[in-house]
Amino acid sequence: MSIPYPLFVYIGTSLWALLMATITTVANGLIGNSDLIIRTNIPKIGLSLTGLANVLYNYIVGVVLLLVVFAFFRLSPHPGILLYPIVSLPIIALGVGVGLVLAVVGTVARDVTPIAVSILGLLMYVTPVVFNADLSNPVLRRIIIANPLTYLVDTPRSLATLGVIPSPIGYFLATLLSLVMLWIGIHAFYLVQDKVAERL
Amino acid sequence: MRSDLSLVAHHVSKKFGLTLKQSLRYGLRDMAKTFLGGRVSTDQLRQGEFWAVRDVSFQLERGESLGIMGVNGSGKSTLLRMLNGVYAPDAGHIQIRGRVAALIAAGAGFAPMLSGRENVYINGALLGLTKRQVDALIDEIIAFSELEEFIDLPVRNYSSGMFVRLGFAIAALSRPDVLLMDEVLAVGDLNFQKKCFDCILSMKKQGTSIILVSHSPGSIWAVCDRGLFMDHGHVVVAGTAEDIVRAYDDQNSRNAVESNLRFSAAHTATTHADITLMEKESLPAPSRGQLQSVDGVVCREFRILSRQNGAEVCEIDFHELVDLQLVIDVYQVTKNVSVRVVIDASHYKNILVLDSYEQGLMIDELLPGRYSFKISLQANYLRPGAYTFNVTVISKHVAAHLSLWLKCATIVIRTPRDLFLYAEPLAVVHLPATFSCQPLLADQRSLHA
Numbered sequence: 125m126s127i128p129y130p131l132f133v134y135i136g137t138s139l140w141a142l143l144m145a146t147i148t149t150v151a152n153g154l155i156g157n158s159d160l161i162i163r164t165n166i167p168k169i170g171l172s173l174t175g176l177a178n179v180l181y182n183y184i185v186g187v188v189l190l191l192v193v194f195a196f197f198r199l200s201p202h203p204g205i206l207l208y209p210i211v212s213l214p215i216i217a218l219g220v221g222v223g224l225v226l227a228v229v230g231t232v233a234r235d236v237t238p239i240a241v242s243i244l245g246l247l248m249y250v251t252p253v254v255f256n257a258d259l260s261n262p263v264l265r266r267i268i269i270a271n272p273l274t275y276l277v278d279t280p281r282s283l284a285t286l287g288v289i290p291s292p293i294g295y296f297l298a299t300l301l302s303l304v305m306l307w308i309g310i311h312a313f314y315l316v317q318d319k320v321a322e323r324l
Numbered sequence: 325m326r327s328d329l330s331l332v333a334h335h336v337s338k339k340f341g342l343t344l345k346q347s348l349r350y351g352l353r354d355m356a357k358t359f360l361g362g363r364v365s366t367d368q369l370r371q372g373e374f375w376a377v378r379d380v381s382f383q384l385e386r387g388e389s390l391g392i393m394g395v396n397g398s399g400k401s402t403l404l405r406m407l408n409g410v411y412a413p414d415a416g417h418i419q420i421r422g423r424v425a426a427l428i429a430a431g432a433g434f435a436p437m438l439s440g441r442e443n444v445y446i447n448g449a450l451l452g453l454t455k456r457q458v459d460a461l462i463d464e465i466i467a468f469s470e471l472e473e474f475i476d477l478p479v480r481n482y483s484s485g486m487f488v489r490l491g492f493a494i495a496a497l498s499r500p501d502v503l504l505m506d507e508v509l510a511v512g513d514l515n516f517q518k519k520c521f522d523c524i525l526s527m528k529k530q531g532t533s534i535i536l537v538s539h540s541p542g543s544i545w546a547v548c549d550r551g552l553f554m555d556h557g558h559v560v561v562a563g564t565a566e567d568i569v570r571a572y573d574d575q576n577s578r579n580a581v582e583s584n585l586r587f588s589a590a591h592t593a594t595t596h597a598d599i600t601l602m603e604k605e606s607l608p609a610p611s612r613g614q615l616q617s618v619d620g621v622v623c624r625e626f627r628i629l630s631r632q633n634g635a636e637v638c639e640i641d642f643h644e645l646v647d648l649q650l651v652i653d654v655y656q657v658t659k660n661v662s663v664r665v666v667i668d669a670s671h672y673k674n675i676l677v678l679d680s681y682e683q684g685l686m687i688d689e690l691l692p693g694r695y696s697f698k699i700s701l702q703a704n705y706l707r708p709g710a711y712t713f714n715v716t717v718i719s720k721h722v723a724a725h726l727s728l729w730l731k732c733a734t735i736v737i738r739t740p741r742d743l744f745l746y747a748e749p750l751a752v753v754h755l756p757a758t759f760s761c762q763p764l765l766a767d768q769r770s771l772h773a
Contacts, residue, residue: 160433
């Protein structure tokens with residue numbers, strides 16, 4: 125384990141930022157496009173997801189910058205970095221799922237979205253984003269191990285720097301959970317999307 | 325659905341919550357119920373909800389056009405949004421055959437940073453056109469919207485007229501099967517409005533069904549075969565365009581009277597409150613609203629009586645004759661008295677005057693006591709609308725009036741069944757006249773001679 129700390133933190137925070145940006149963008153997609161929703165009849169899920177293009181663009185810029193950071197530390201990334209965009213996909217899936225639920229709930233109760241986003245932001249402190257998972261506090265350690273976000277952040281980072289997947293089973297379960305969340309989000313969205321327009 | 329129909333609305337209803345809190349609570353409850361797989365019954369009103377649209381049914385054939393009129397808040401826009409598929413009806417259902425284009429507000433869905441041309445493609449996509457279809461239409465759209473040199477300007481720099489022109493051009497030239505329009509043409513200039521009407525009529529001939537929501541009787545009359553007049557979410561009148569324009573005019577007249585009364589009451593209440601606060605002792609409270617006496621004469625009663633049965637009326641038919649009755653109290657001997665009734669229309673003051681001396685009555689002397697005047701109208705040429713009456717009592721030798729009573733009565737004159745008075749909403753008097761037409765020159769060539 126010999127990742128320079130700045131690199132560790134840079135990757136961790138950019139993955140965390142990807143999750144938060146996906147959630148907020150998708151969650152605000154409906155409210156931000158209320159003008160279009162009220163006046164035209166177009167699929168609402170599309171409007172909710174249009175902001176993702178922006179998020180992905182930022183993400184790509186972040187990946188390019190990541191290479192610059194590697195060069196700065198005179199390190200060569202592990203070939204596993206080629207899988208980096210793919211293994212970070214579950215983060216986007218999870219973000220879209222949570223975002224879609226917040227989007228429809230947010231049209232009825234406007235304040236729910238920012239509150240939920242702030243609370244989710246707190247999860248960063250039980251996810252190894254800026255610190256290592258090997259903590260001495262046993263309670264915190266147990267929470268981090270039980271937290272699926274741990275694996276979603278750790279796996280792309282370890283793969284890019286060291287070329288290893290720390291816990292394949294943990295990553296697999298976390299991915300599964302992300303896909304379930306995505307399904308719940310889409311399902312919930314389609315269930316109540318007819319009621320969305322009149323709330324905007 | 326029959327094959328010649330393009331739109332069927334079947335007992336369509338939509339409700340809204342009155343307060344934000346209530347609708348938030350119901351919204352969250354309904355949403356939780358839906359998430360958990362329960363069915364939410366929407367056809368009953370819960371406490372704090374009201375029907376914005378209630379039980380509206382109609383059919384529209386291909387190439388037919390329907391006008392919807394109603395005062396503000398009557399449910400027109402909600403109905404249009406349901407037809408456009410934006411709101412889901414809470415009860416009933418809507419069937420539409422073909423592609424719908426909606427012009428609900430000018431420039432809906434225009435991205436401000438993009439140019440007009442780019443927005444045409446985006447808007448075309450929103451209307452269900454492919455890029456190739458828009459490619460084929462773009463020149464026509466630019467020409468129709470008269471935006472030639474501005475088409476590559478970002479639309480945030482467009483004027484509101486340019487917005488409407490572009491929006492209309494896209495919607496109209498995409499040749500939809502159903503076109504929904506909500507009061508959008510009023511923004512364009514006269515030339516463009518005329519072009520729009522020509523375009524709408526030619527679309528109609530080609531089989532497009534049109535629904536037009538407007539406050540302008542002229543547009544409804546020009547475009548629509550049939551119409552709905554809505555009030556508080558209900559369809560009150562469904563009939564010819566002329567019928568609904570009449571119903572709309574009558575409703576407007578009634579509302580004018582009502583809001584006038586309400587405003588006066590609120591105004592009196594505020595002024596009165598101010599006086600009590602400021603100078604409780606020194607000013608006498610004004611008695612009976614606007615009623616005033618300057619010099620020994622007080623107007624007590626003013627009534628508009630039906631000629632037929634003598635009952636007091638507040639709404640009469642066009643050309644109907646009425647009697648006006650004025651009761652005054654005289655407290656001191658007053659010489660050379662005349663009584664004057666001044667009528668205000670809703671837009672103009674003092675449009676008519678009935679003065680007793682002008683009409684041949686000058687009272688030499690009134691002794692103290694109570695007097696009743698009756699003014700019998702010989703003709704009534706007032707156009708449909710709302711009118712307010714003011715009364716003054718005057719003495720020849722006193723420069724000012726002896727008594728003045730503003731807004732002592734209001735009356736609504738209903739639209740006639742046999743005439744269609746659409747031409748000028750600001751006109752107040754209708755003089756019956758006979759029009760005739762005779763040819764003077766036989767053919768067009770002789771015009772140039």
